[in-house]
Amino acid sequence: MLDKFREAKQLEIDSLHRDFAEGRVPAVYRGERPSFVEAIRAKGPGAVIAEFKPASPSKGTLGENLNPLDFADAYAANGAAAISVLTEHKYFKGTPDLLFMMNQPGLPLLRKDFVFDPLQVAMTASSPASAVLLIARMCDDAGHLRQLIEIARMPGLAPVVEIFDQTDLDMAREAGADIIQVNNRDLSTLQTTLDQSRRFIKRKRDGELWICASGVSERSQVEEMATLGFDAVLVGTCLMEAADPGVKLAELTGA
Numbered sequence: 526m527l528d529k530f531r532e533a534k535q536l537e538i539d540s541l542h543r544d545f546a547e548g549r550v551p552a553v554y555r556g557e558r559p560s561f562v563e564a565i566r567a568k569g570p571g572a573v574i575a576e577f578k579p580a581s582p583s584k585g586t587l588g589e590n591l592n593p594l595d596f597a598d599a600y601a602a603n604g605a606a607a608i609s610v611l612t613e614h615k616y617f618k619g620t621p622d623l624l625f626m627m628n629q630p631g632l633p634l635l636r637k638d639f640v641f642d643p644l645q646v647a648m649t650a651s652s653p654a655s656a657v658l659l660i661a662r663m664c665d666d667a668g669h670l671r672q673l674i675e676i677a678r679m680p681g682l683a684p685v686v687e688i689f690d691q692t693d694l695d696m697a698r699e700a701g702a703d704i705i706q707v708n709n710r711d712l713s714t715l716q717t718t719l720d721q722s723r724r725f726i727k728r729k730r731d732g733e734l735w736i737c738a739s740g741v742s743e744r745s746q747v748e749e750m751a752t753l754g755f756d757a758v759l760v761g762t763c764l765m766e767a768a769d770p771g772v773k774l775a776e777l778t779g780a
Contacts, residue, residue, distance in 0.1 A: 526582070526712045527663055530639040533615040541644040551651035553680045561633040561656040561683040562704070562734060564606045571751025572606035573778045574635060574736065575770075576761030577627065579611070579618035583715040586618070587765040593626045599771035601630035604778030607655070609635045609759055624652040635685060639663060646676045656683035658706070661693040670700035685736065689721075694728060705729075706736040706759070719746065726753045747777055 544550075565572045577596045580586045600608050610627055611619035624634055633655035640646060641663040649657045657677050664670040670686070677684040686702035688694045689712065697705060709721040717740035729735050737755045741747060742763035750758050760777060767773035774780070 526715075527639075527660070530613070530616065531641070531663060533613070534639050534641075534645075538642045538645065541642070541648060545644055551648050553650050554653055556628075556653055557631075558653065558655050558681050559631060559633045561607055561635065561685075564633045564655075565734060565736075565757045568604070568606040568778075569751070569756040571747050571755065572757040573604065573747065573774065574607045574609050574757050574759040575600040575605035575764055575774055576609035576637070576759060577611065577623065578637075578761050578765060580616065581762065582616045583710075584762060584766075587762070593623050594629065596770060597627040597630050597632070600774060601632050603771045603774040604780035605632060605774060606757060607633040607635055609637045609658075609761065610654075611761075612636055612638045621648065621652060624654050628653040640673070641669075643672060643676050646673055646682070649677070650680040650682055654682065656685050656704075658685050658687060659702075660687045661696045661700075661702075662689060664696070664700075667696045667699035670696060670702070674701055687738070688725070691728075694725070703732060704734045704736070706738050708738050709740040719750075722750060722755065723753065726750075726755060729754050741777075744777055744779065 610623045611617040612621045613619050635656040636649045636654040637658045659673050674684040685704045685706050686697040687706040687708050689708055707722045707725045709717045719740050722737040734756045736757045736759055737750045738759040741758045741760050747758050764770045764773055
């Protein structure tokens with residue numbers, strides 16, 4: 526699955542490299558970039574990162590003619606600590622423009638995409654995003670991941686490193702990651718189980734911020750993950766499928 530995602534990003538990466546070779550380097554965003562970590566700490570443990578994604582590989586299209594501004598307002602009004610924004614186009618029907626469109630309420634934005642090239646991080650820094658997702662196993666080695674982490678931190682982006690197994694966690698720590706996101710999805714079957722997070726949270730270290738991602742759809746699950754030690758949960762599909770995303774989010778956050 527990740528190989529498919531990597532292939533889908535290649536045209537974008539080639540275009541970024543052509544622009545860079547010709548001297549067209551994206552300028553760093555100069556507006557306010559609220560702290561992703563501080564926002565989660567303020568509402569955690571069990572802070573909710575609410576996601577906007579028009580589609581997913583496992584569910585297909587999640588809605589037609591969705592207005593991202595409405596979702597951003599609903600998320601801000603119903604207790605979200607931050608907003609995760611899918612910017613990948615082929616499989617999730619997103620675009621980097623969403624980062625500008627969903628910035629108005631002032632919540633920190635996490636750019637969620639398949640980012641494994643330094644110029645993708647630079648492009649993220651030219652947007653209002655406060656954080657960028659880096660998937661450990663999409664990197665060649667810890668040195669590669671460390672480079673992306675360091676580039677992200679320079680303009681003030683929080684690097685969120687996603688893991689699926691112990692090898693990923695070891696690489697993340699070797700690369701200097703301090704925000705760990707545990708993905709509960711099995712990449713071969715696309716099924717989710719919170720047992721993944723229940724198992725991995727036992728490995729959390731002092732000073733690290735941990736996020737549980739995928740498979741959370743009920744308030745009781747948010748509370749369980751908070752009790753186990755997760756600073757935040759990332760919730761997407763159940764919000765996108767809800768008749769009223771704001772009401773569903775209020776249920777999850779206890780707003």
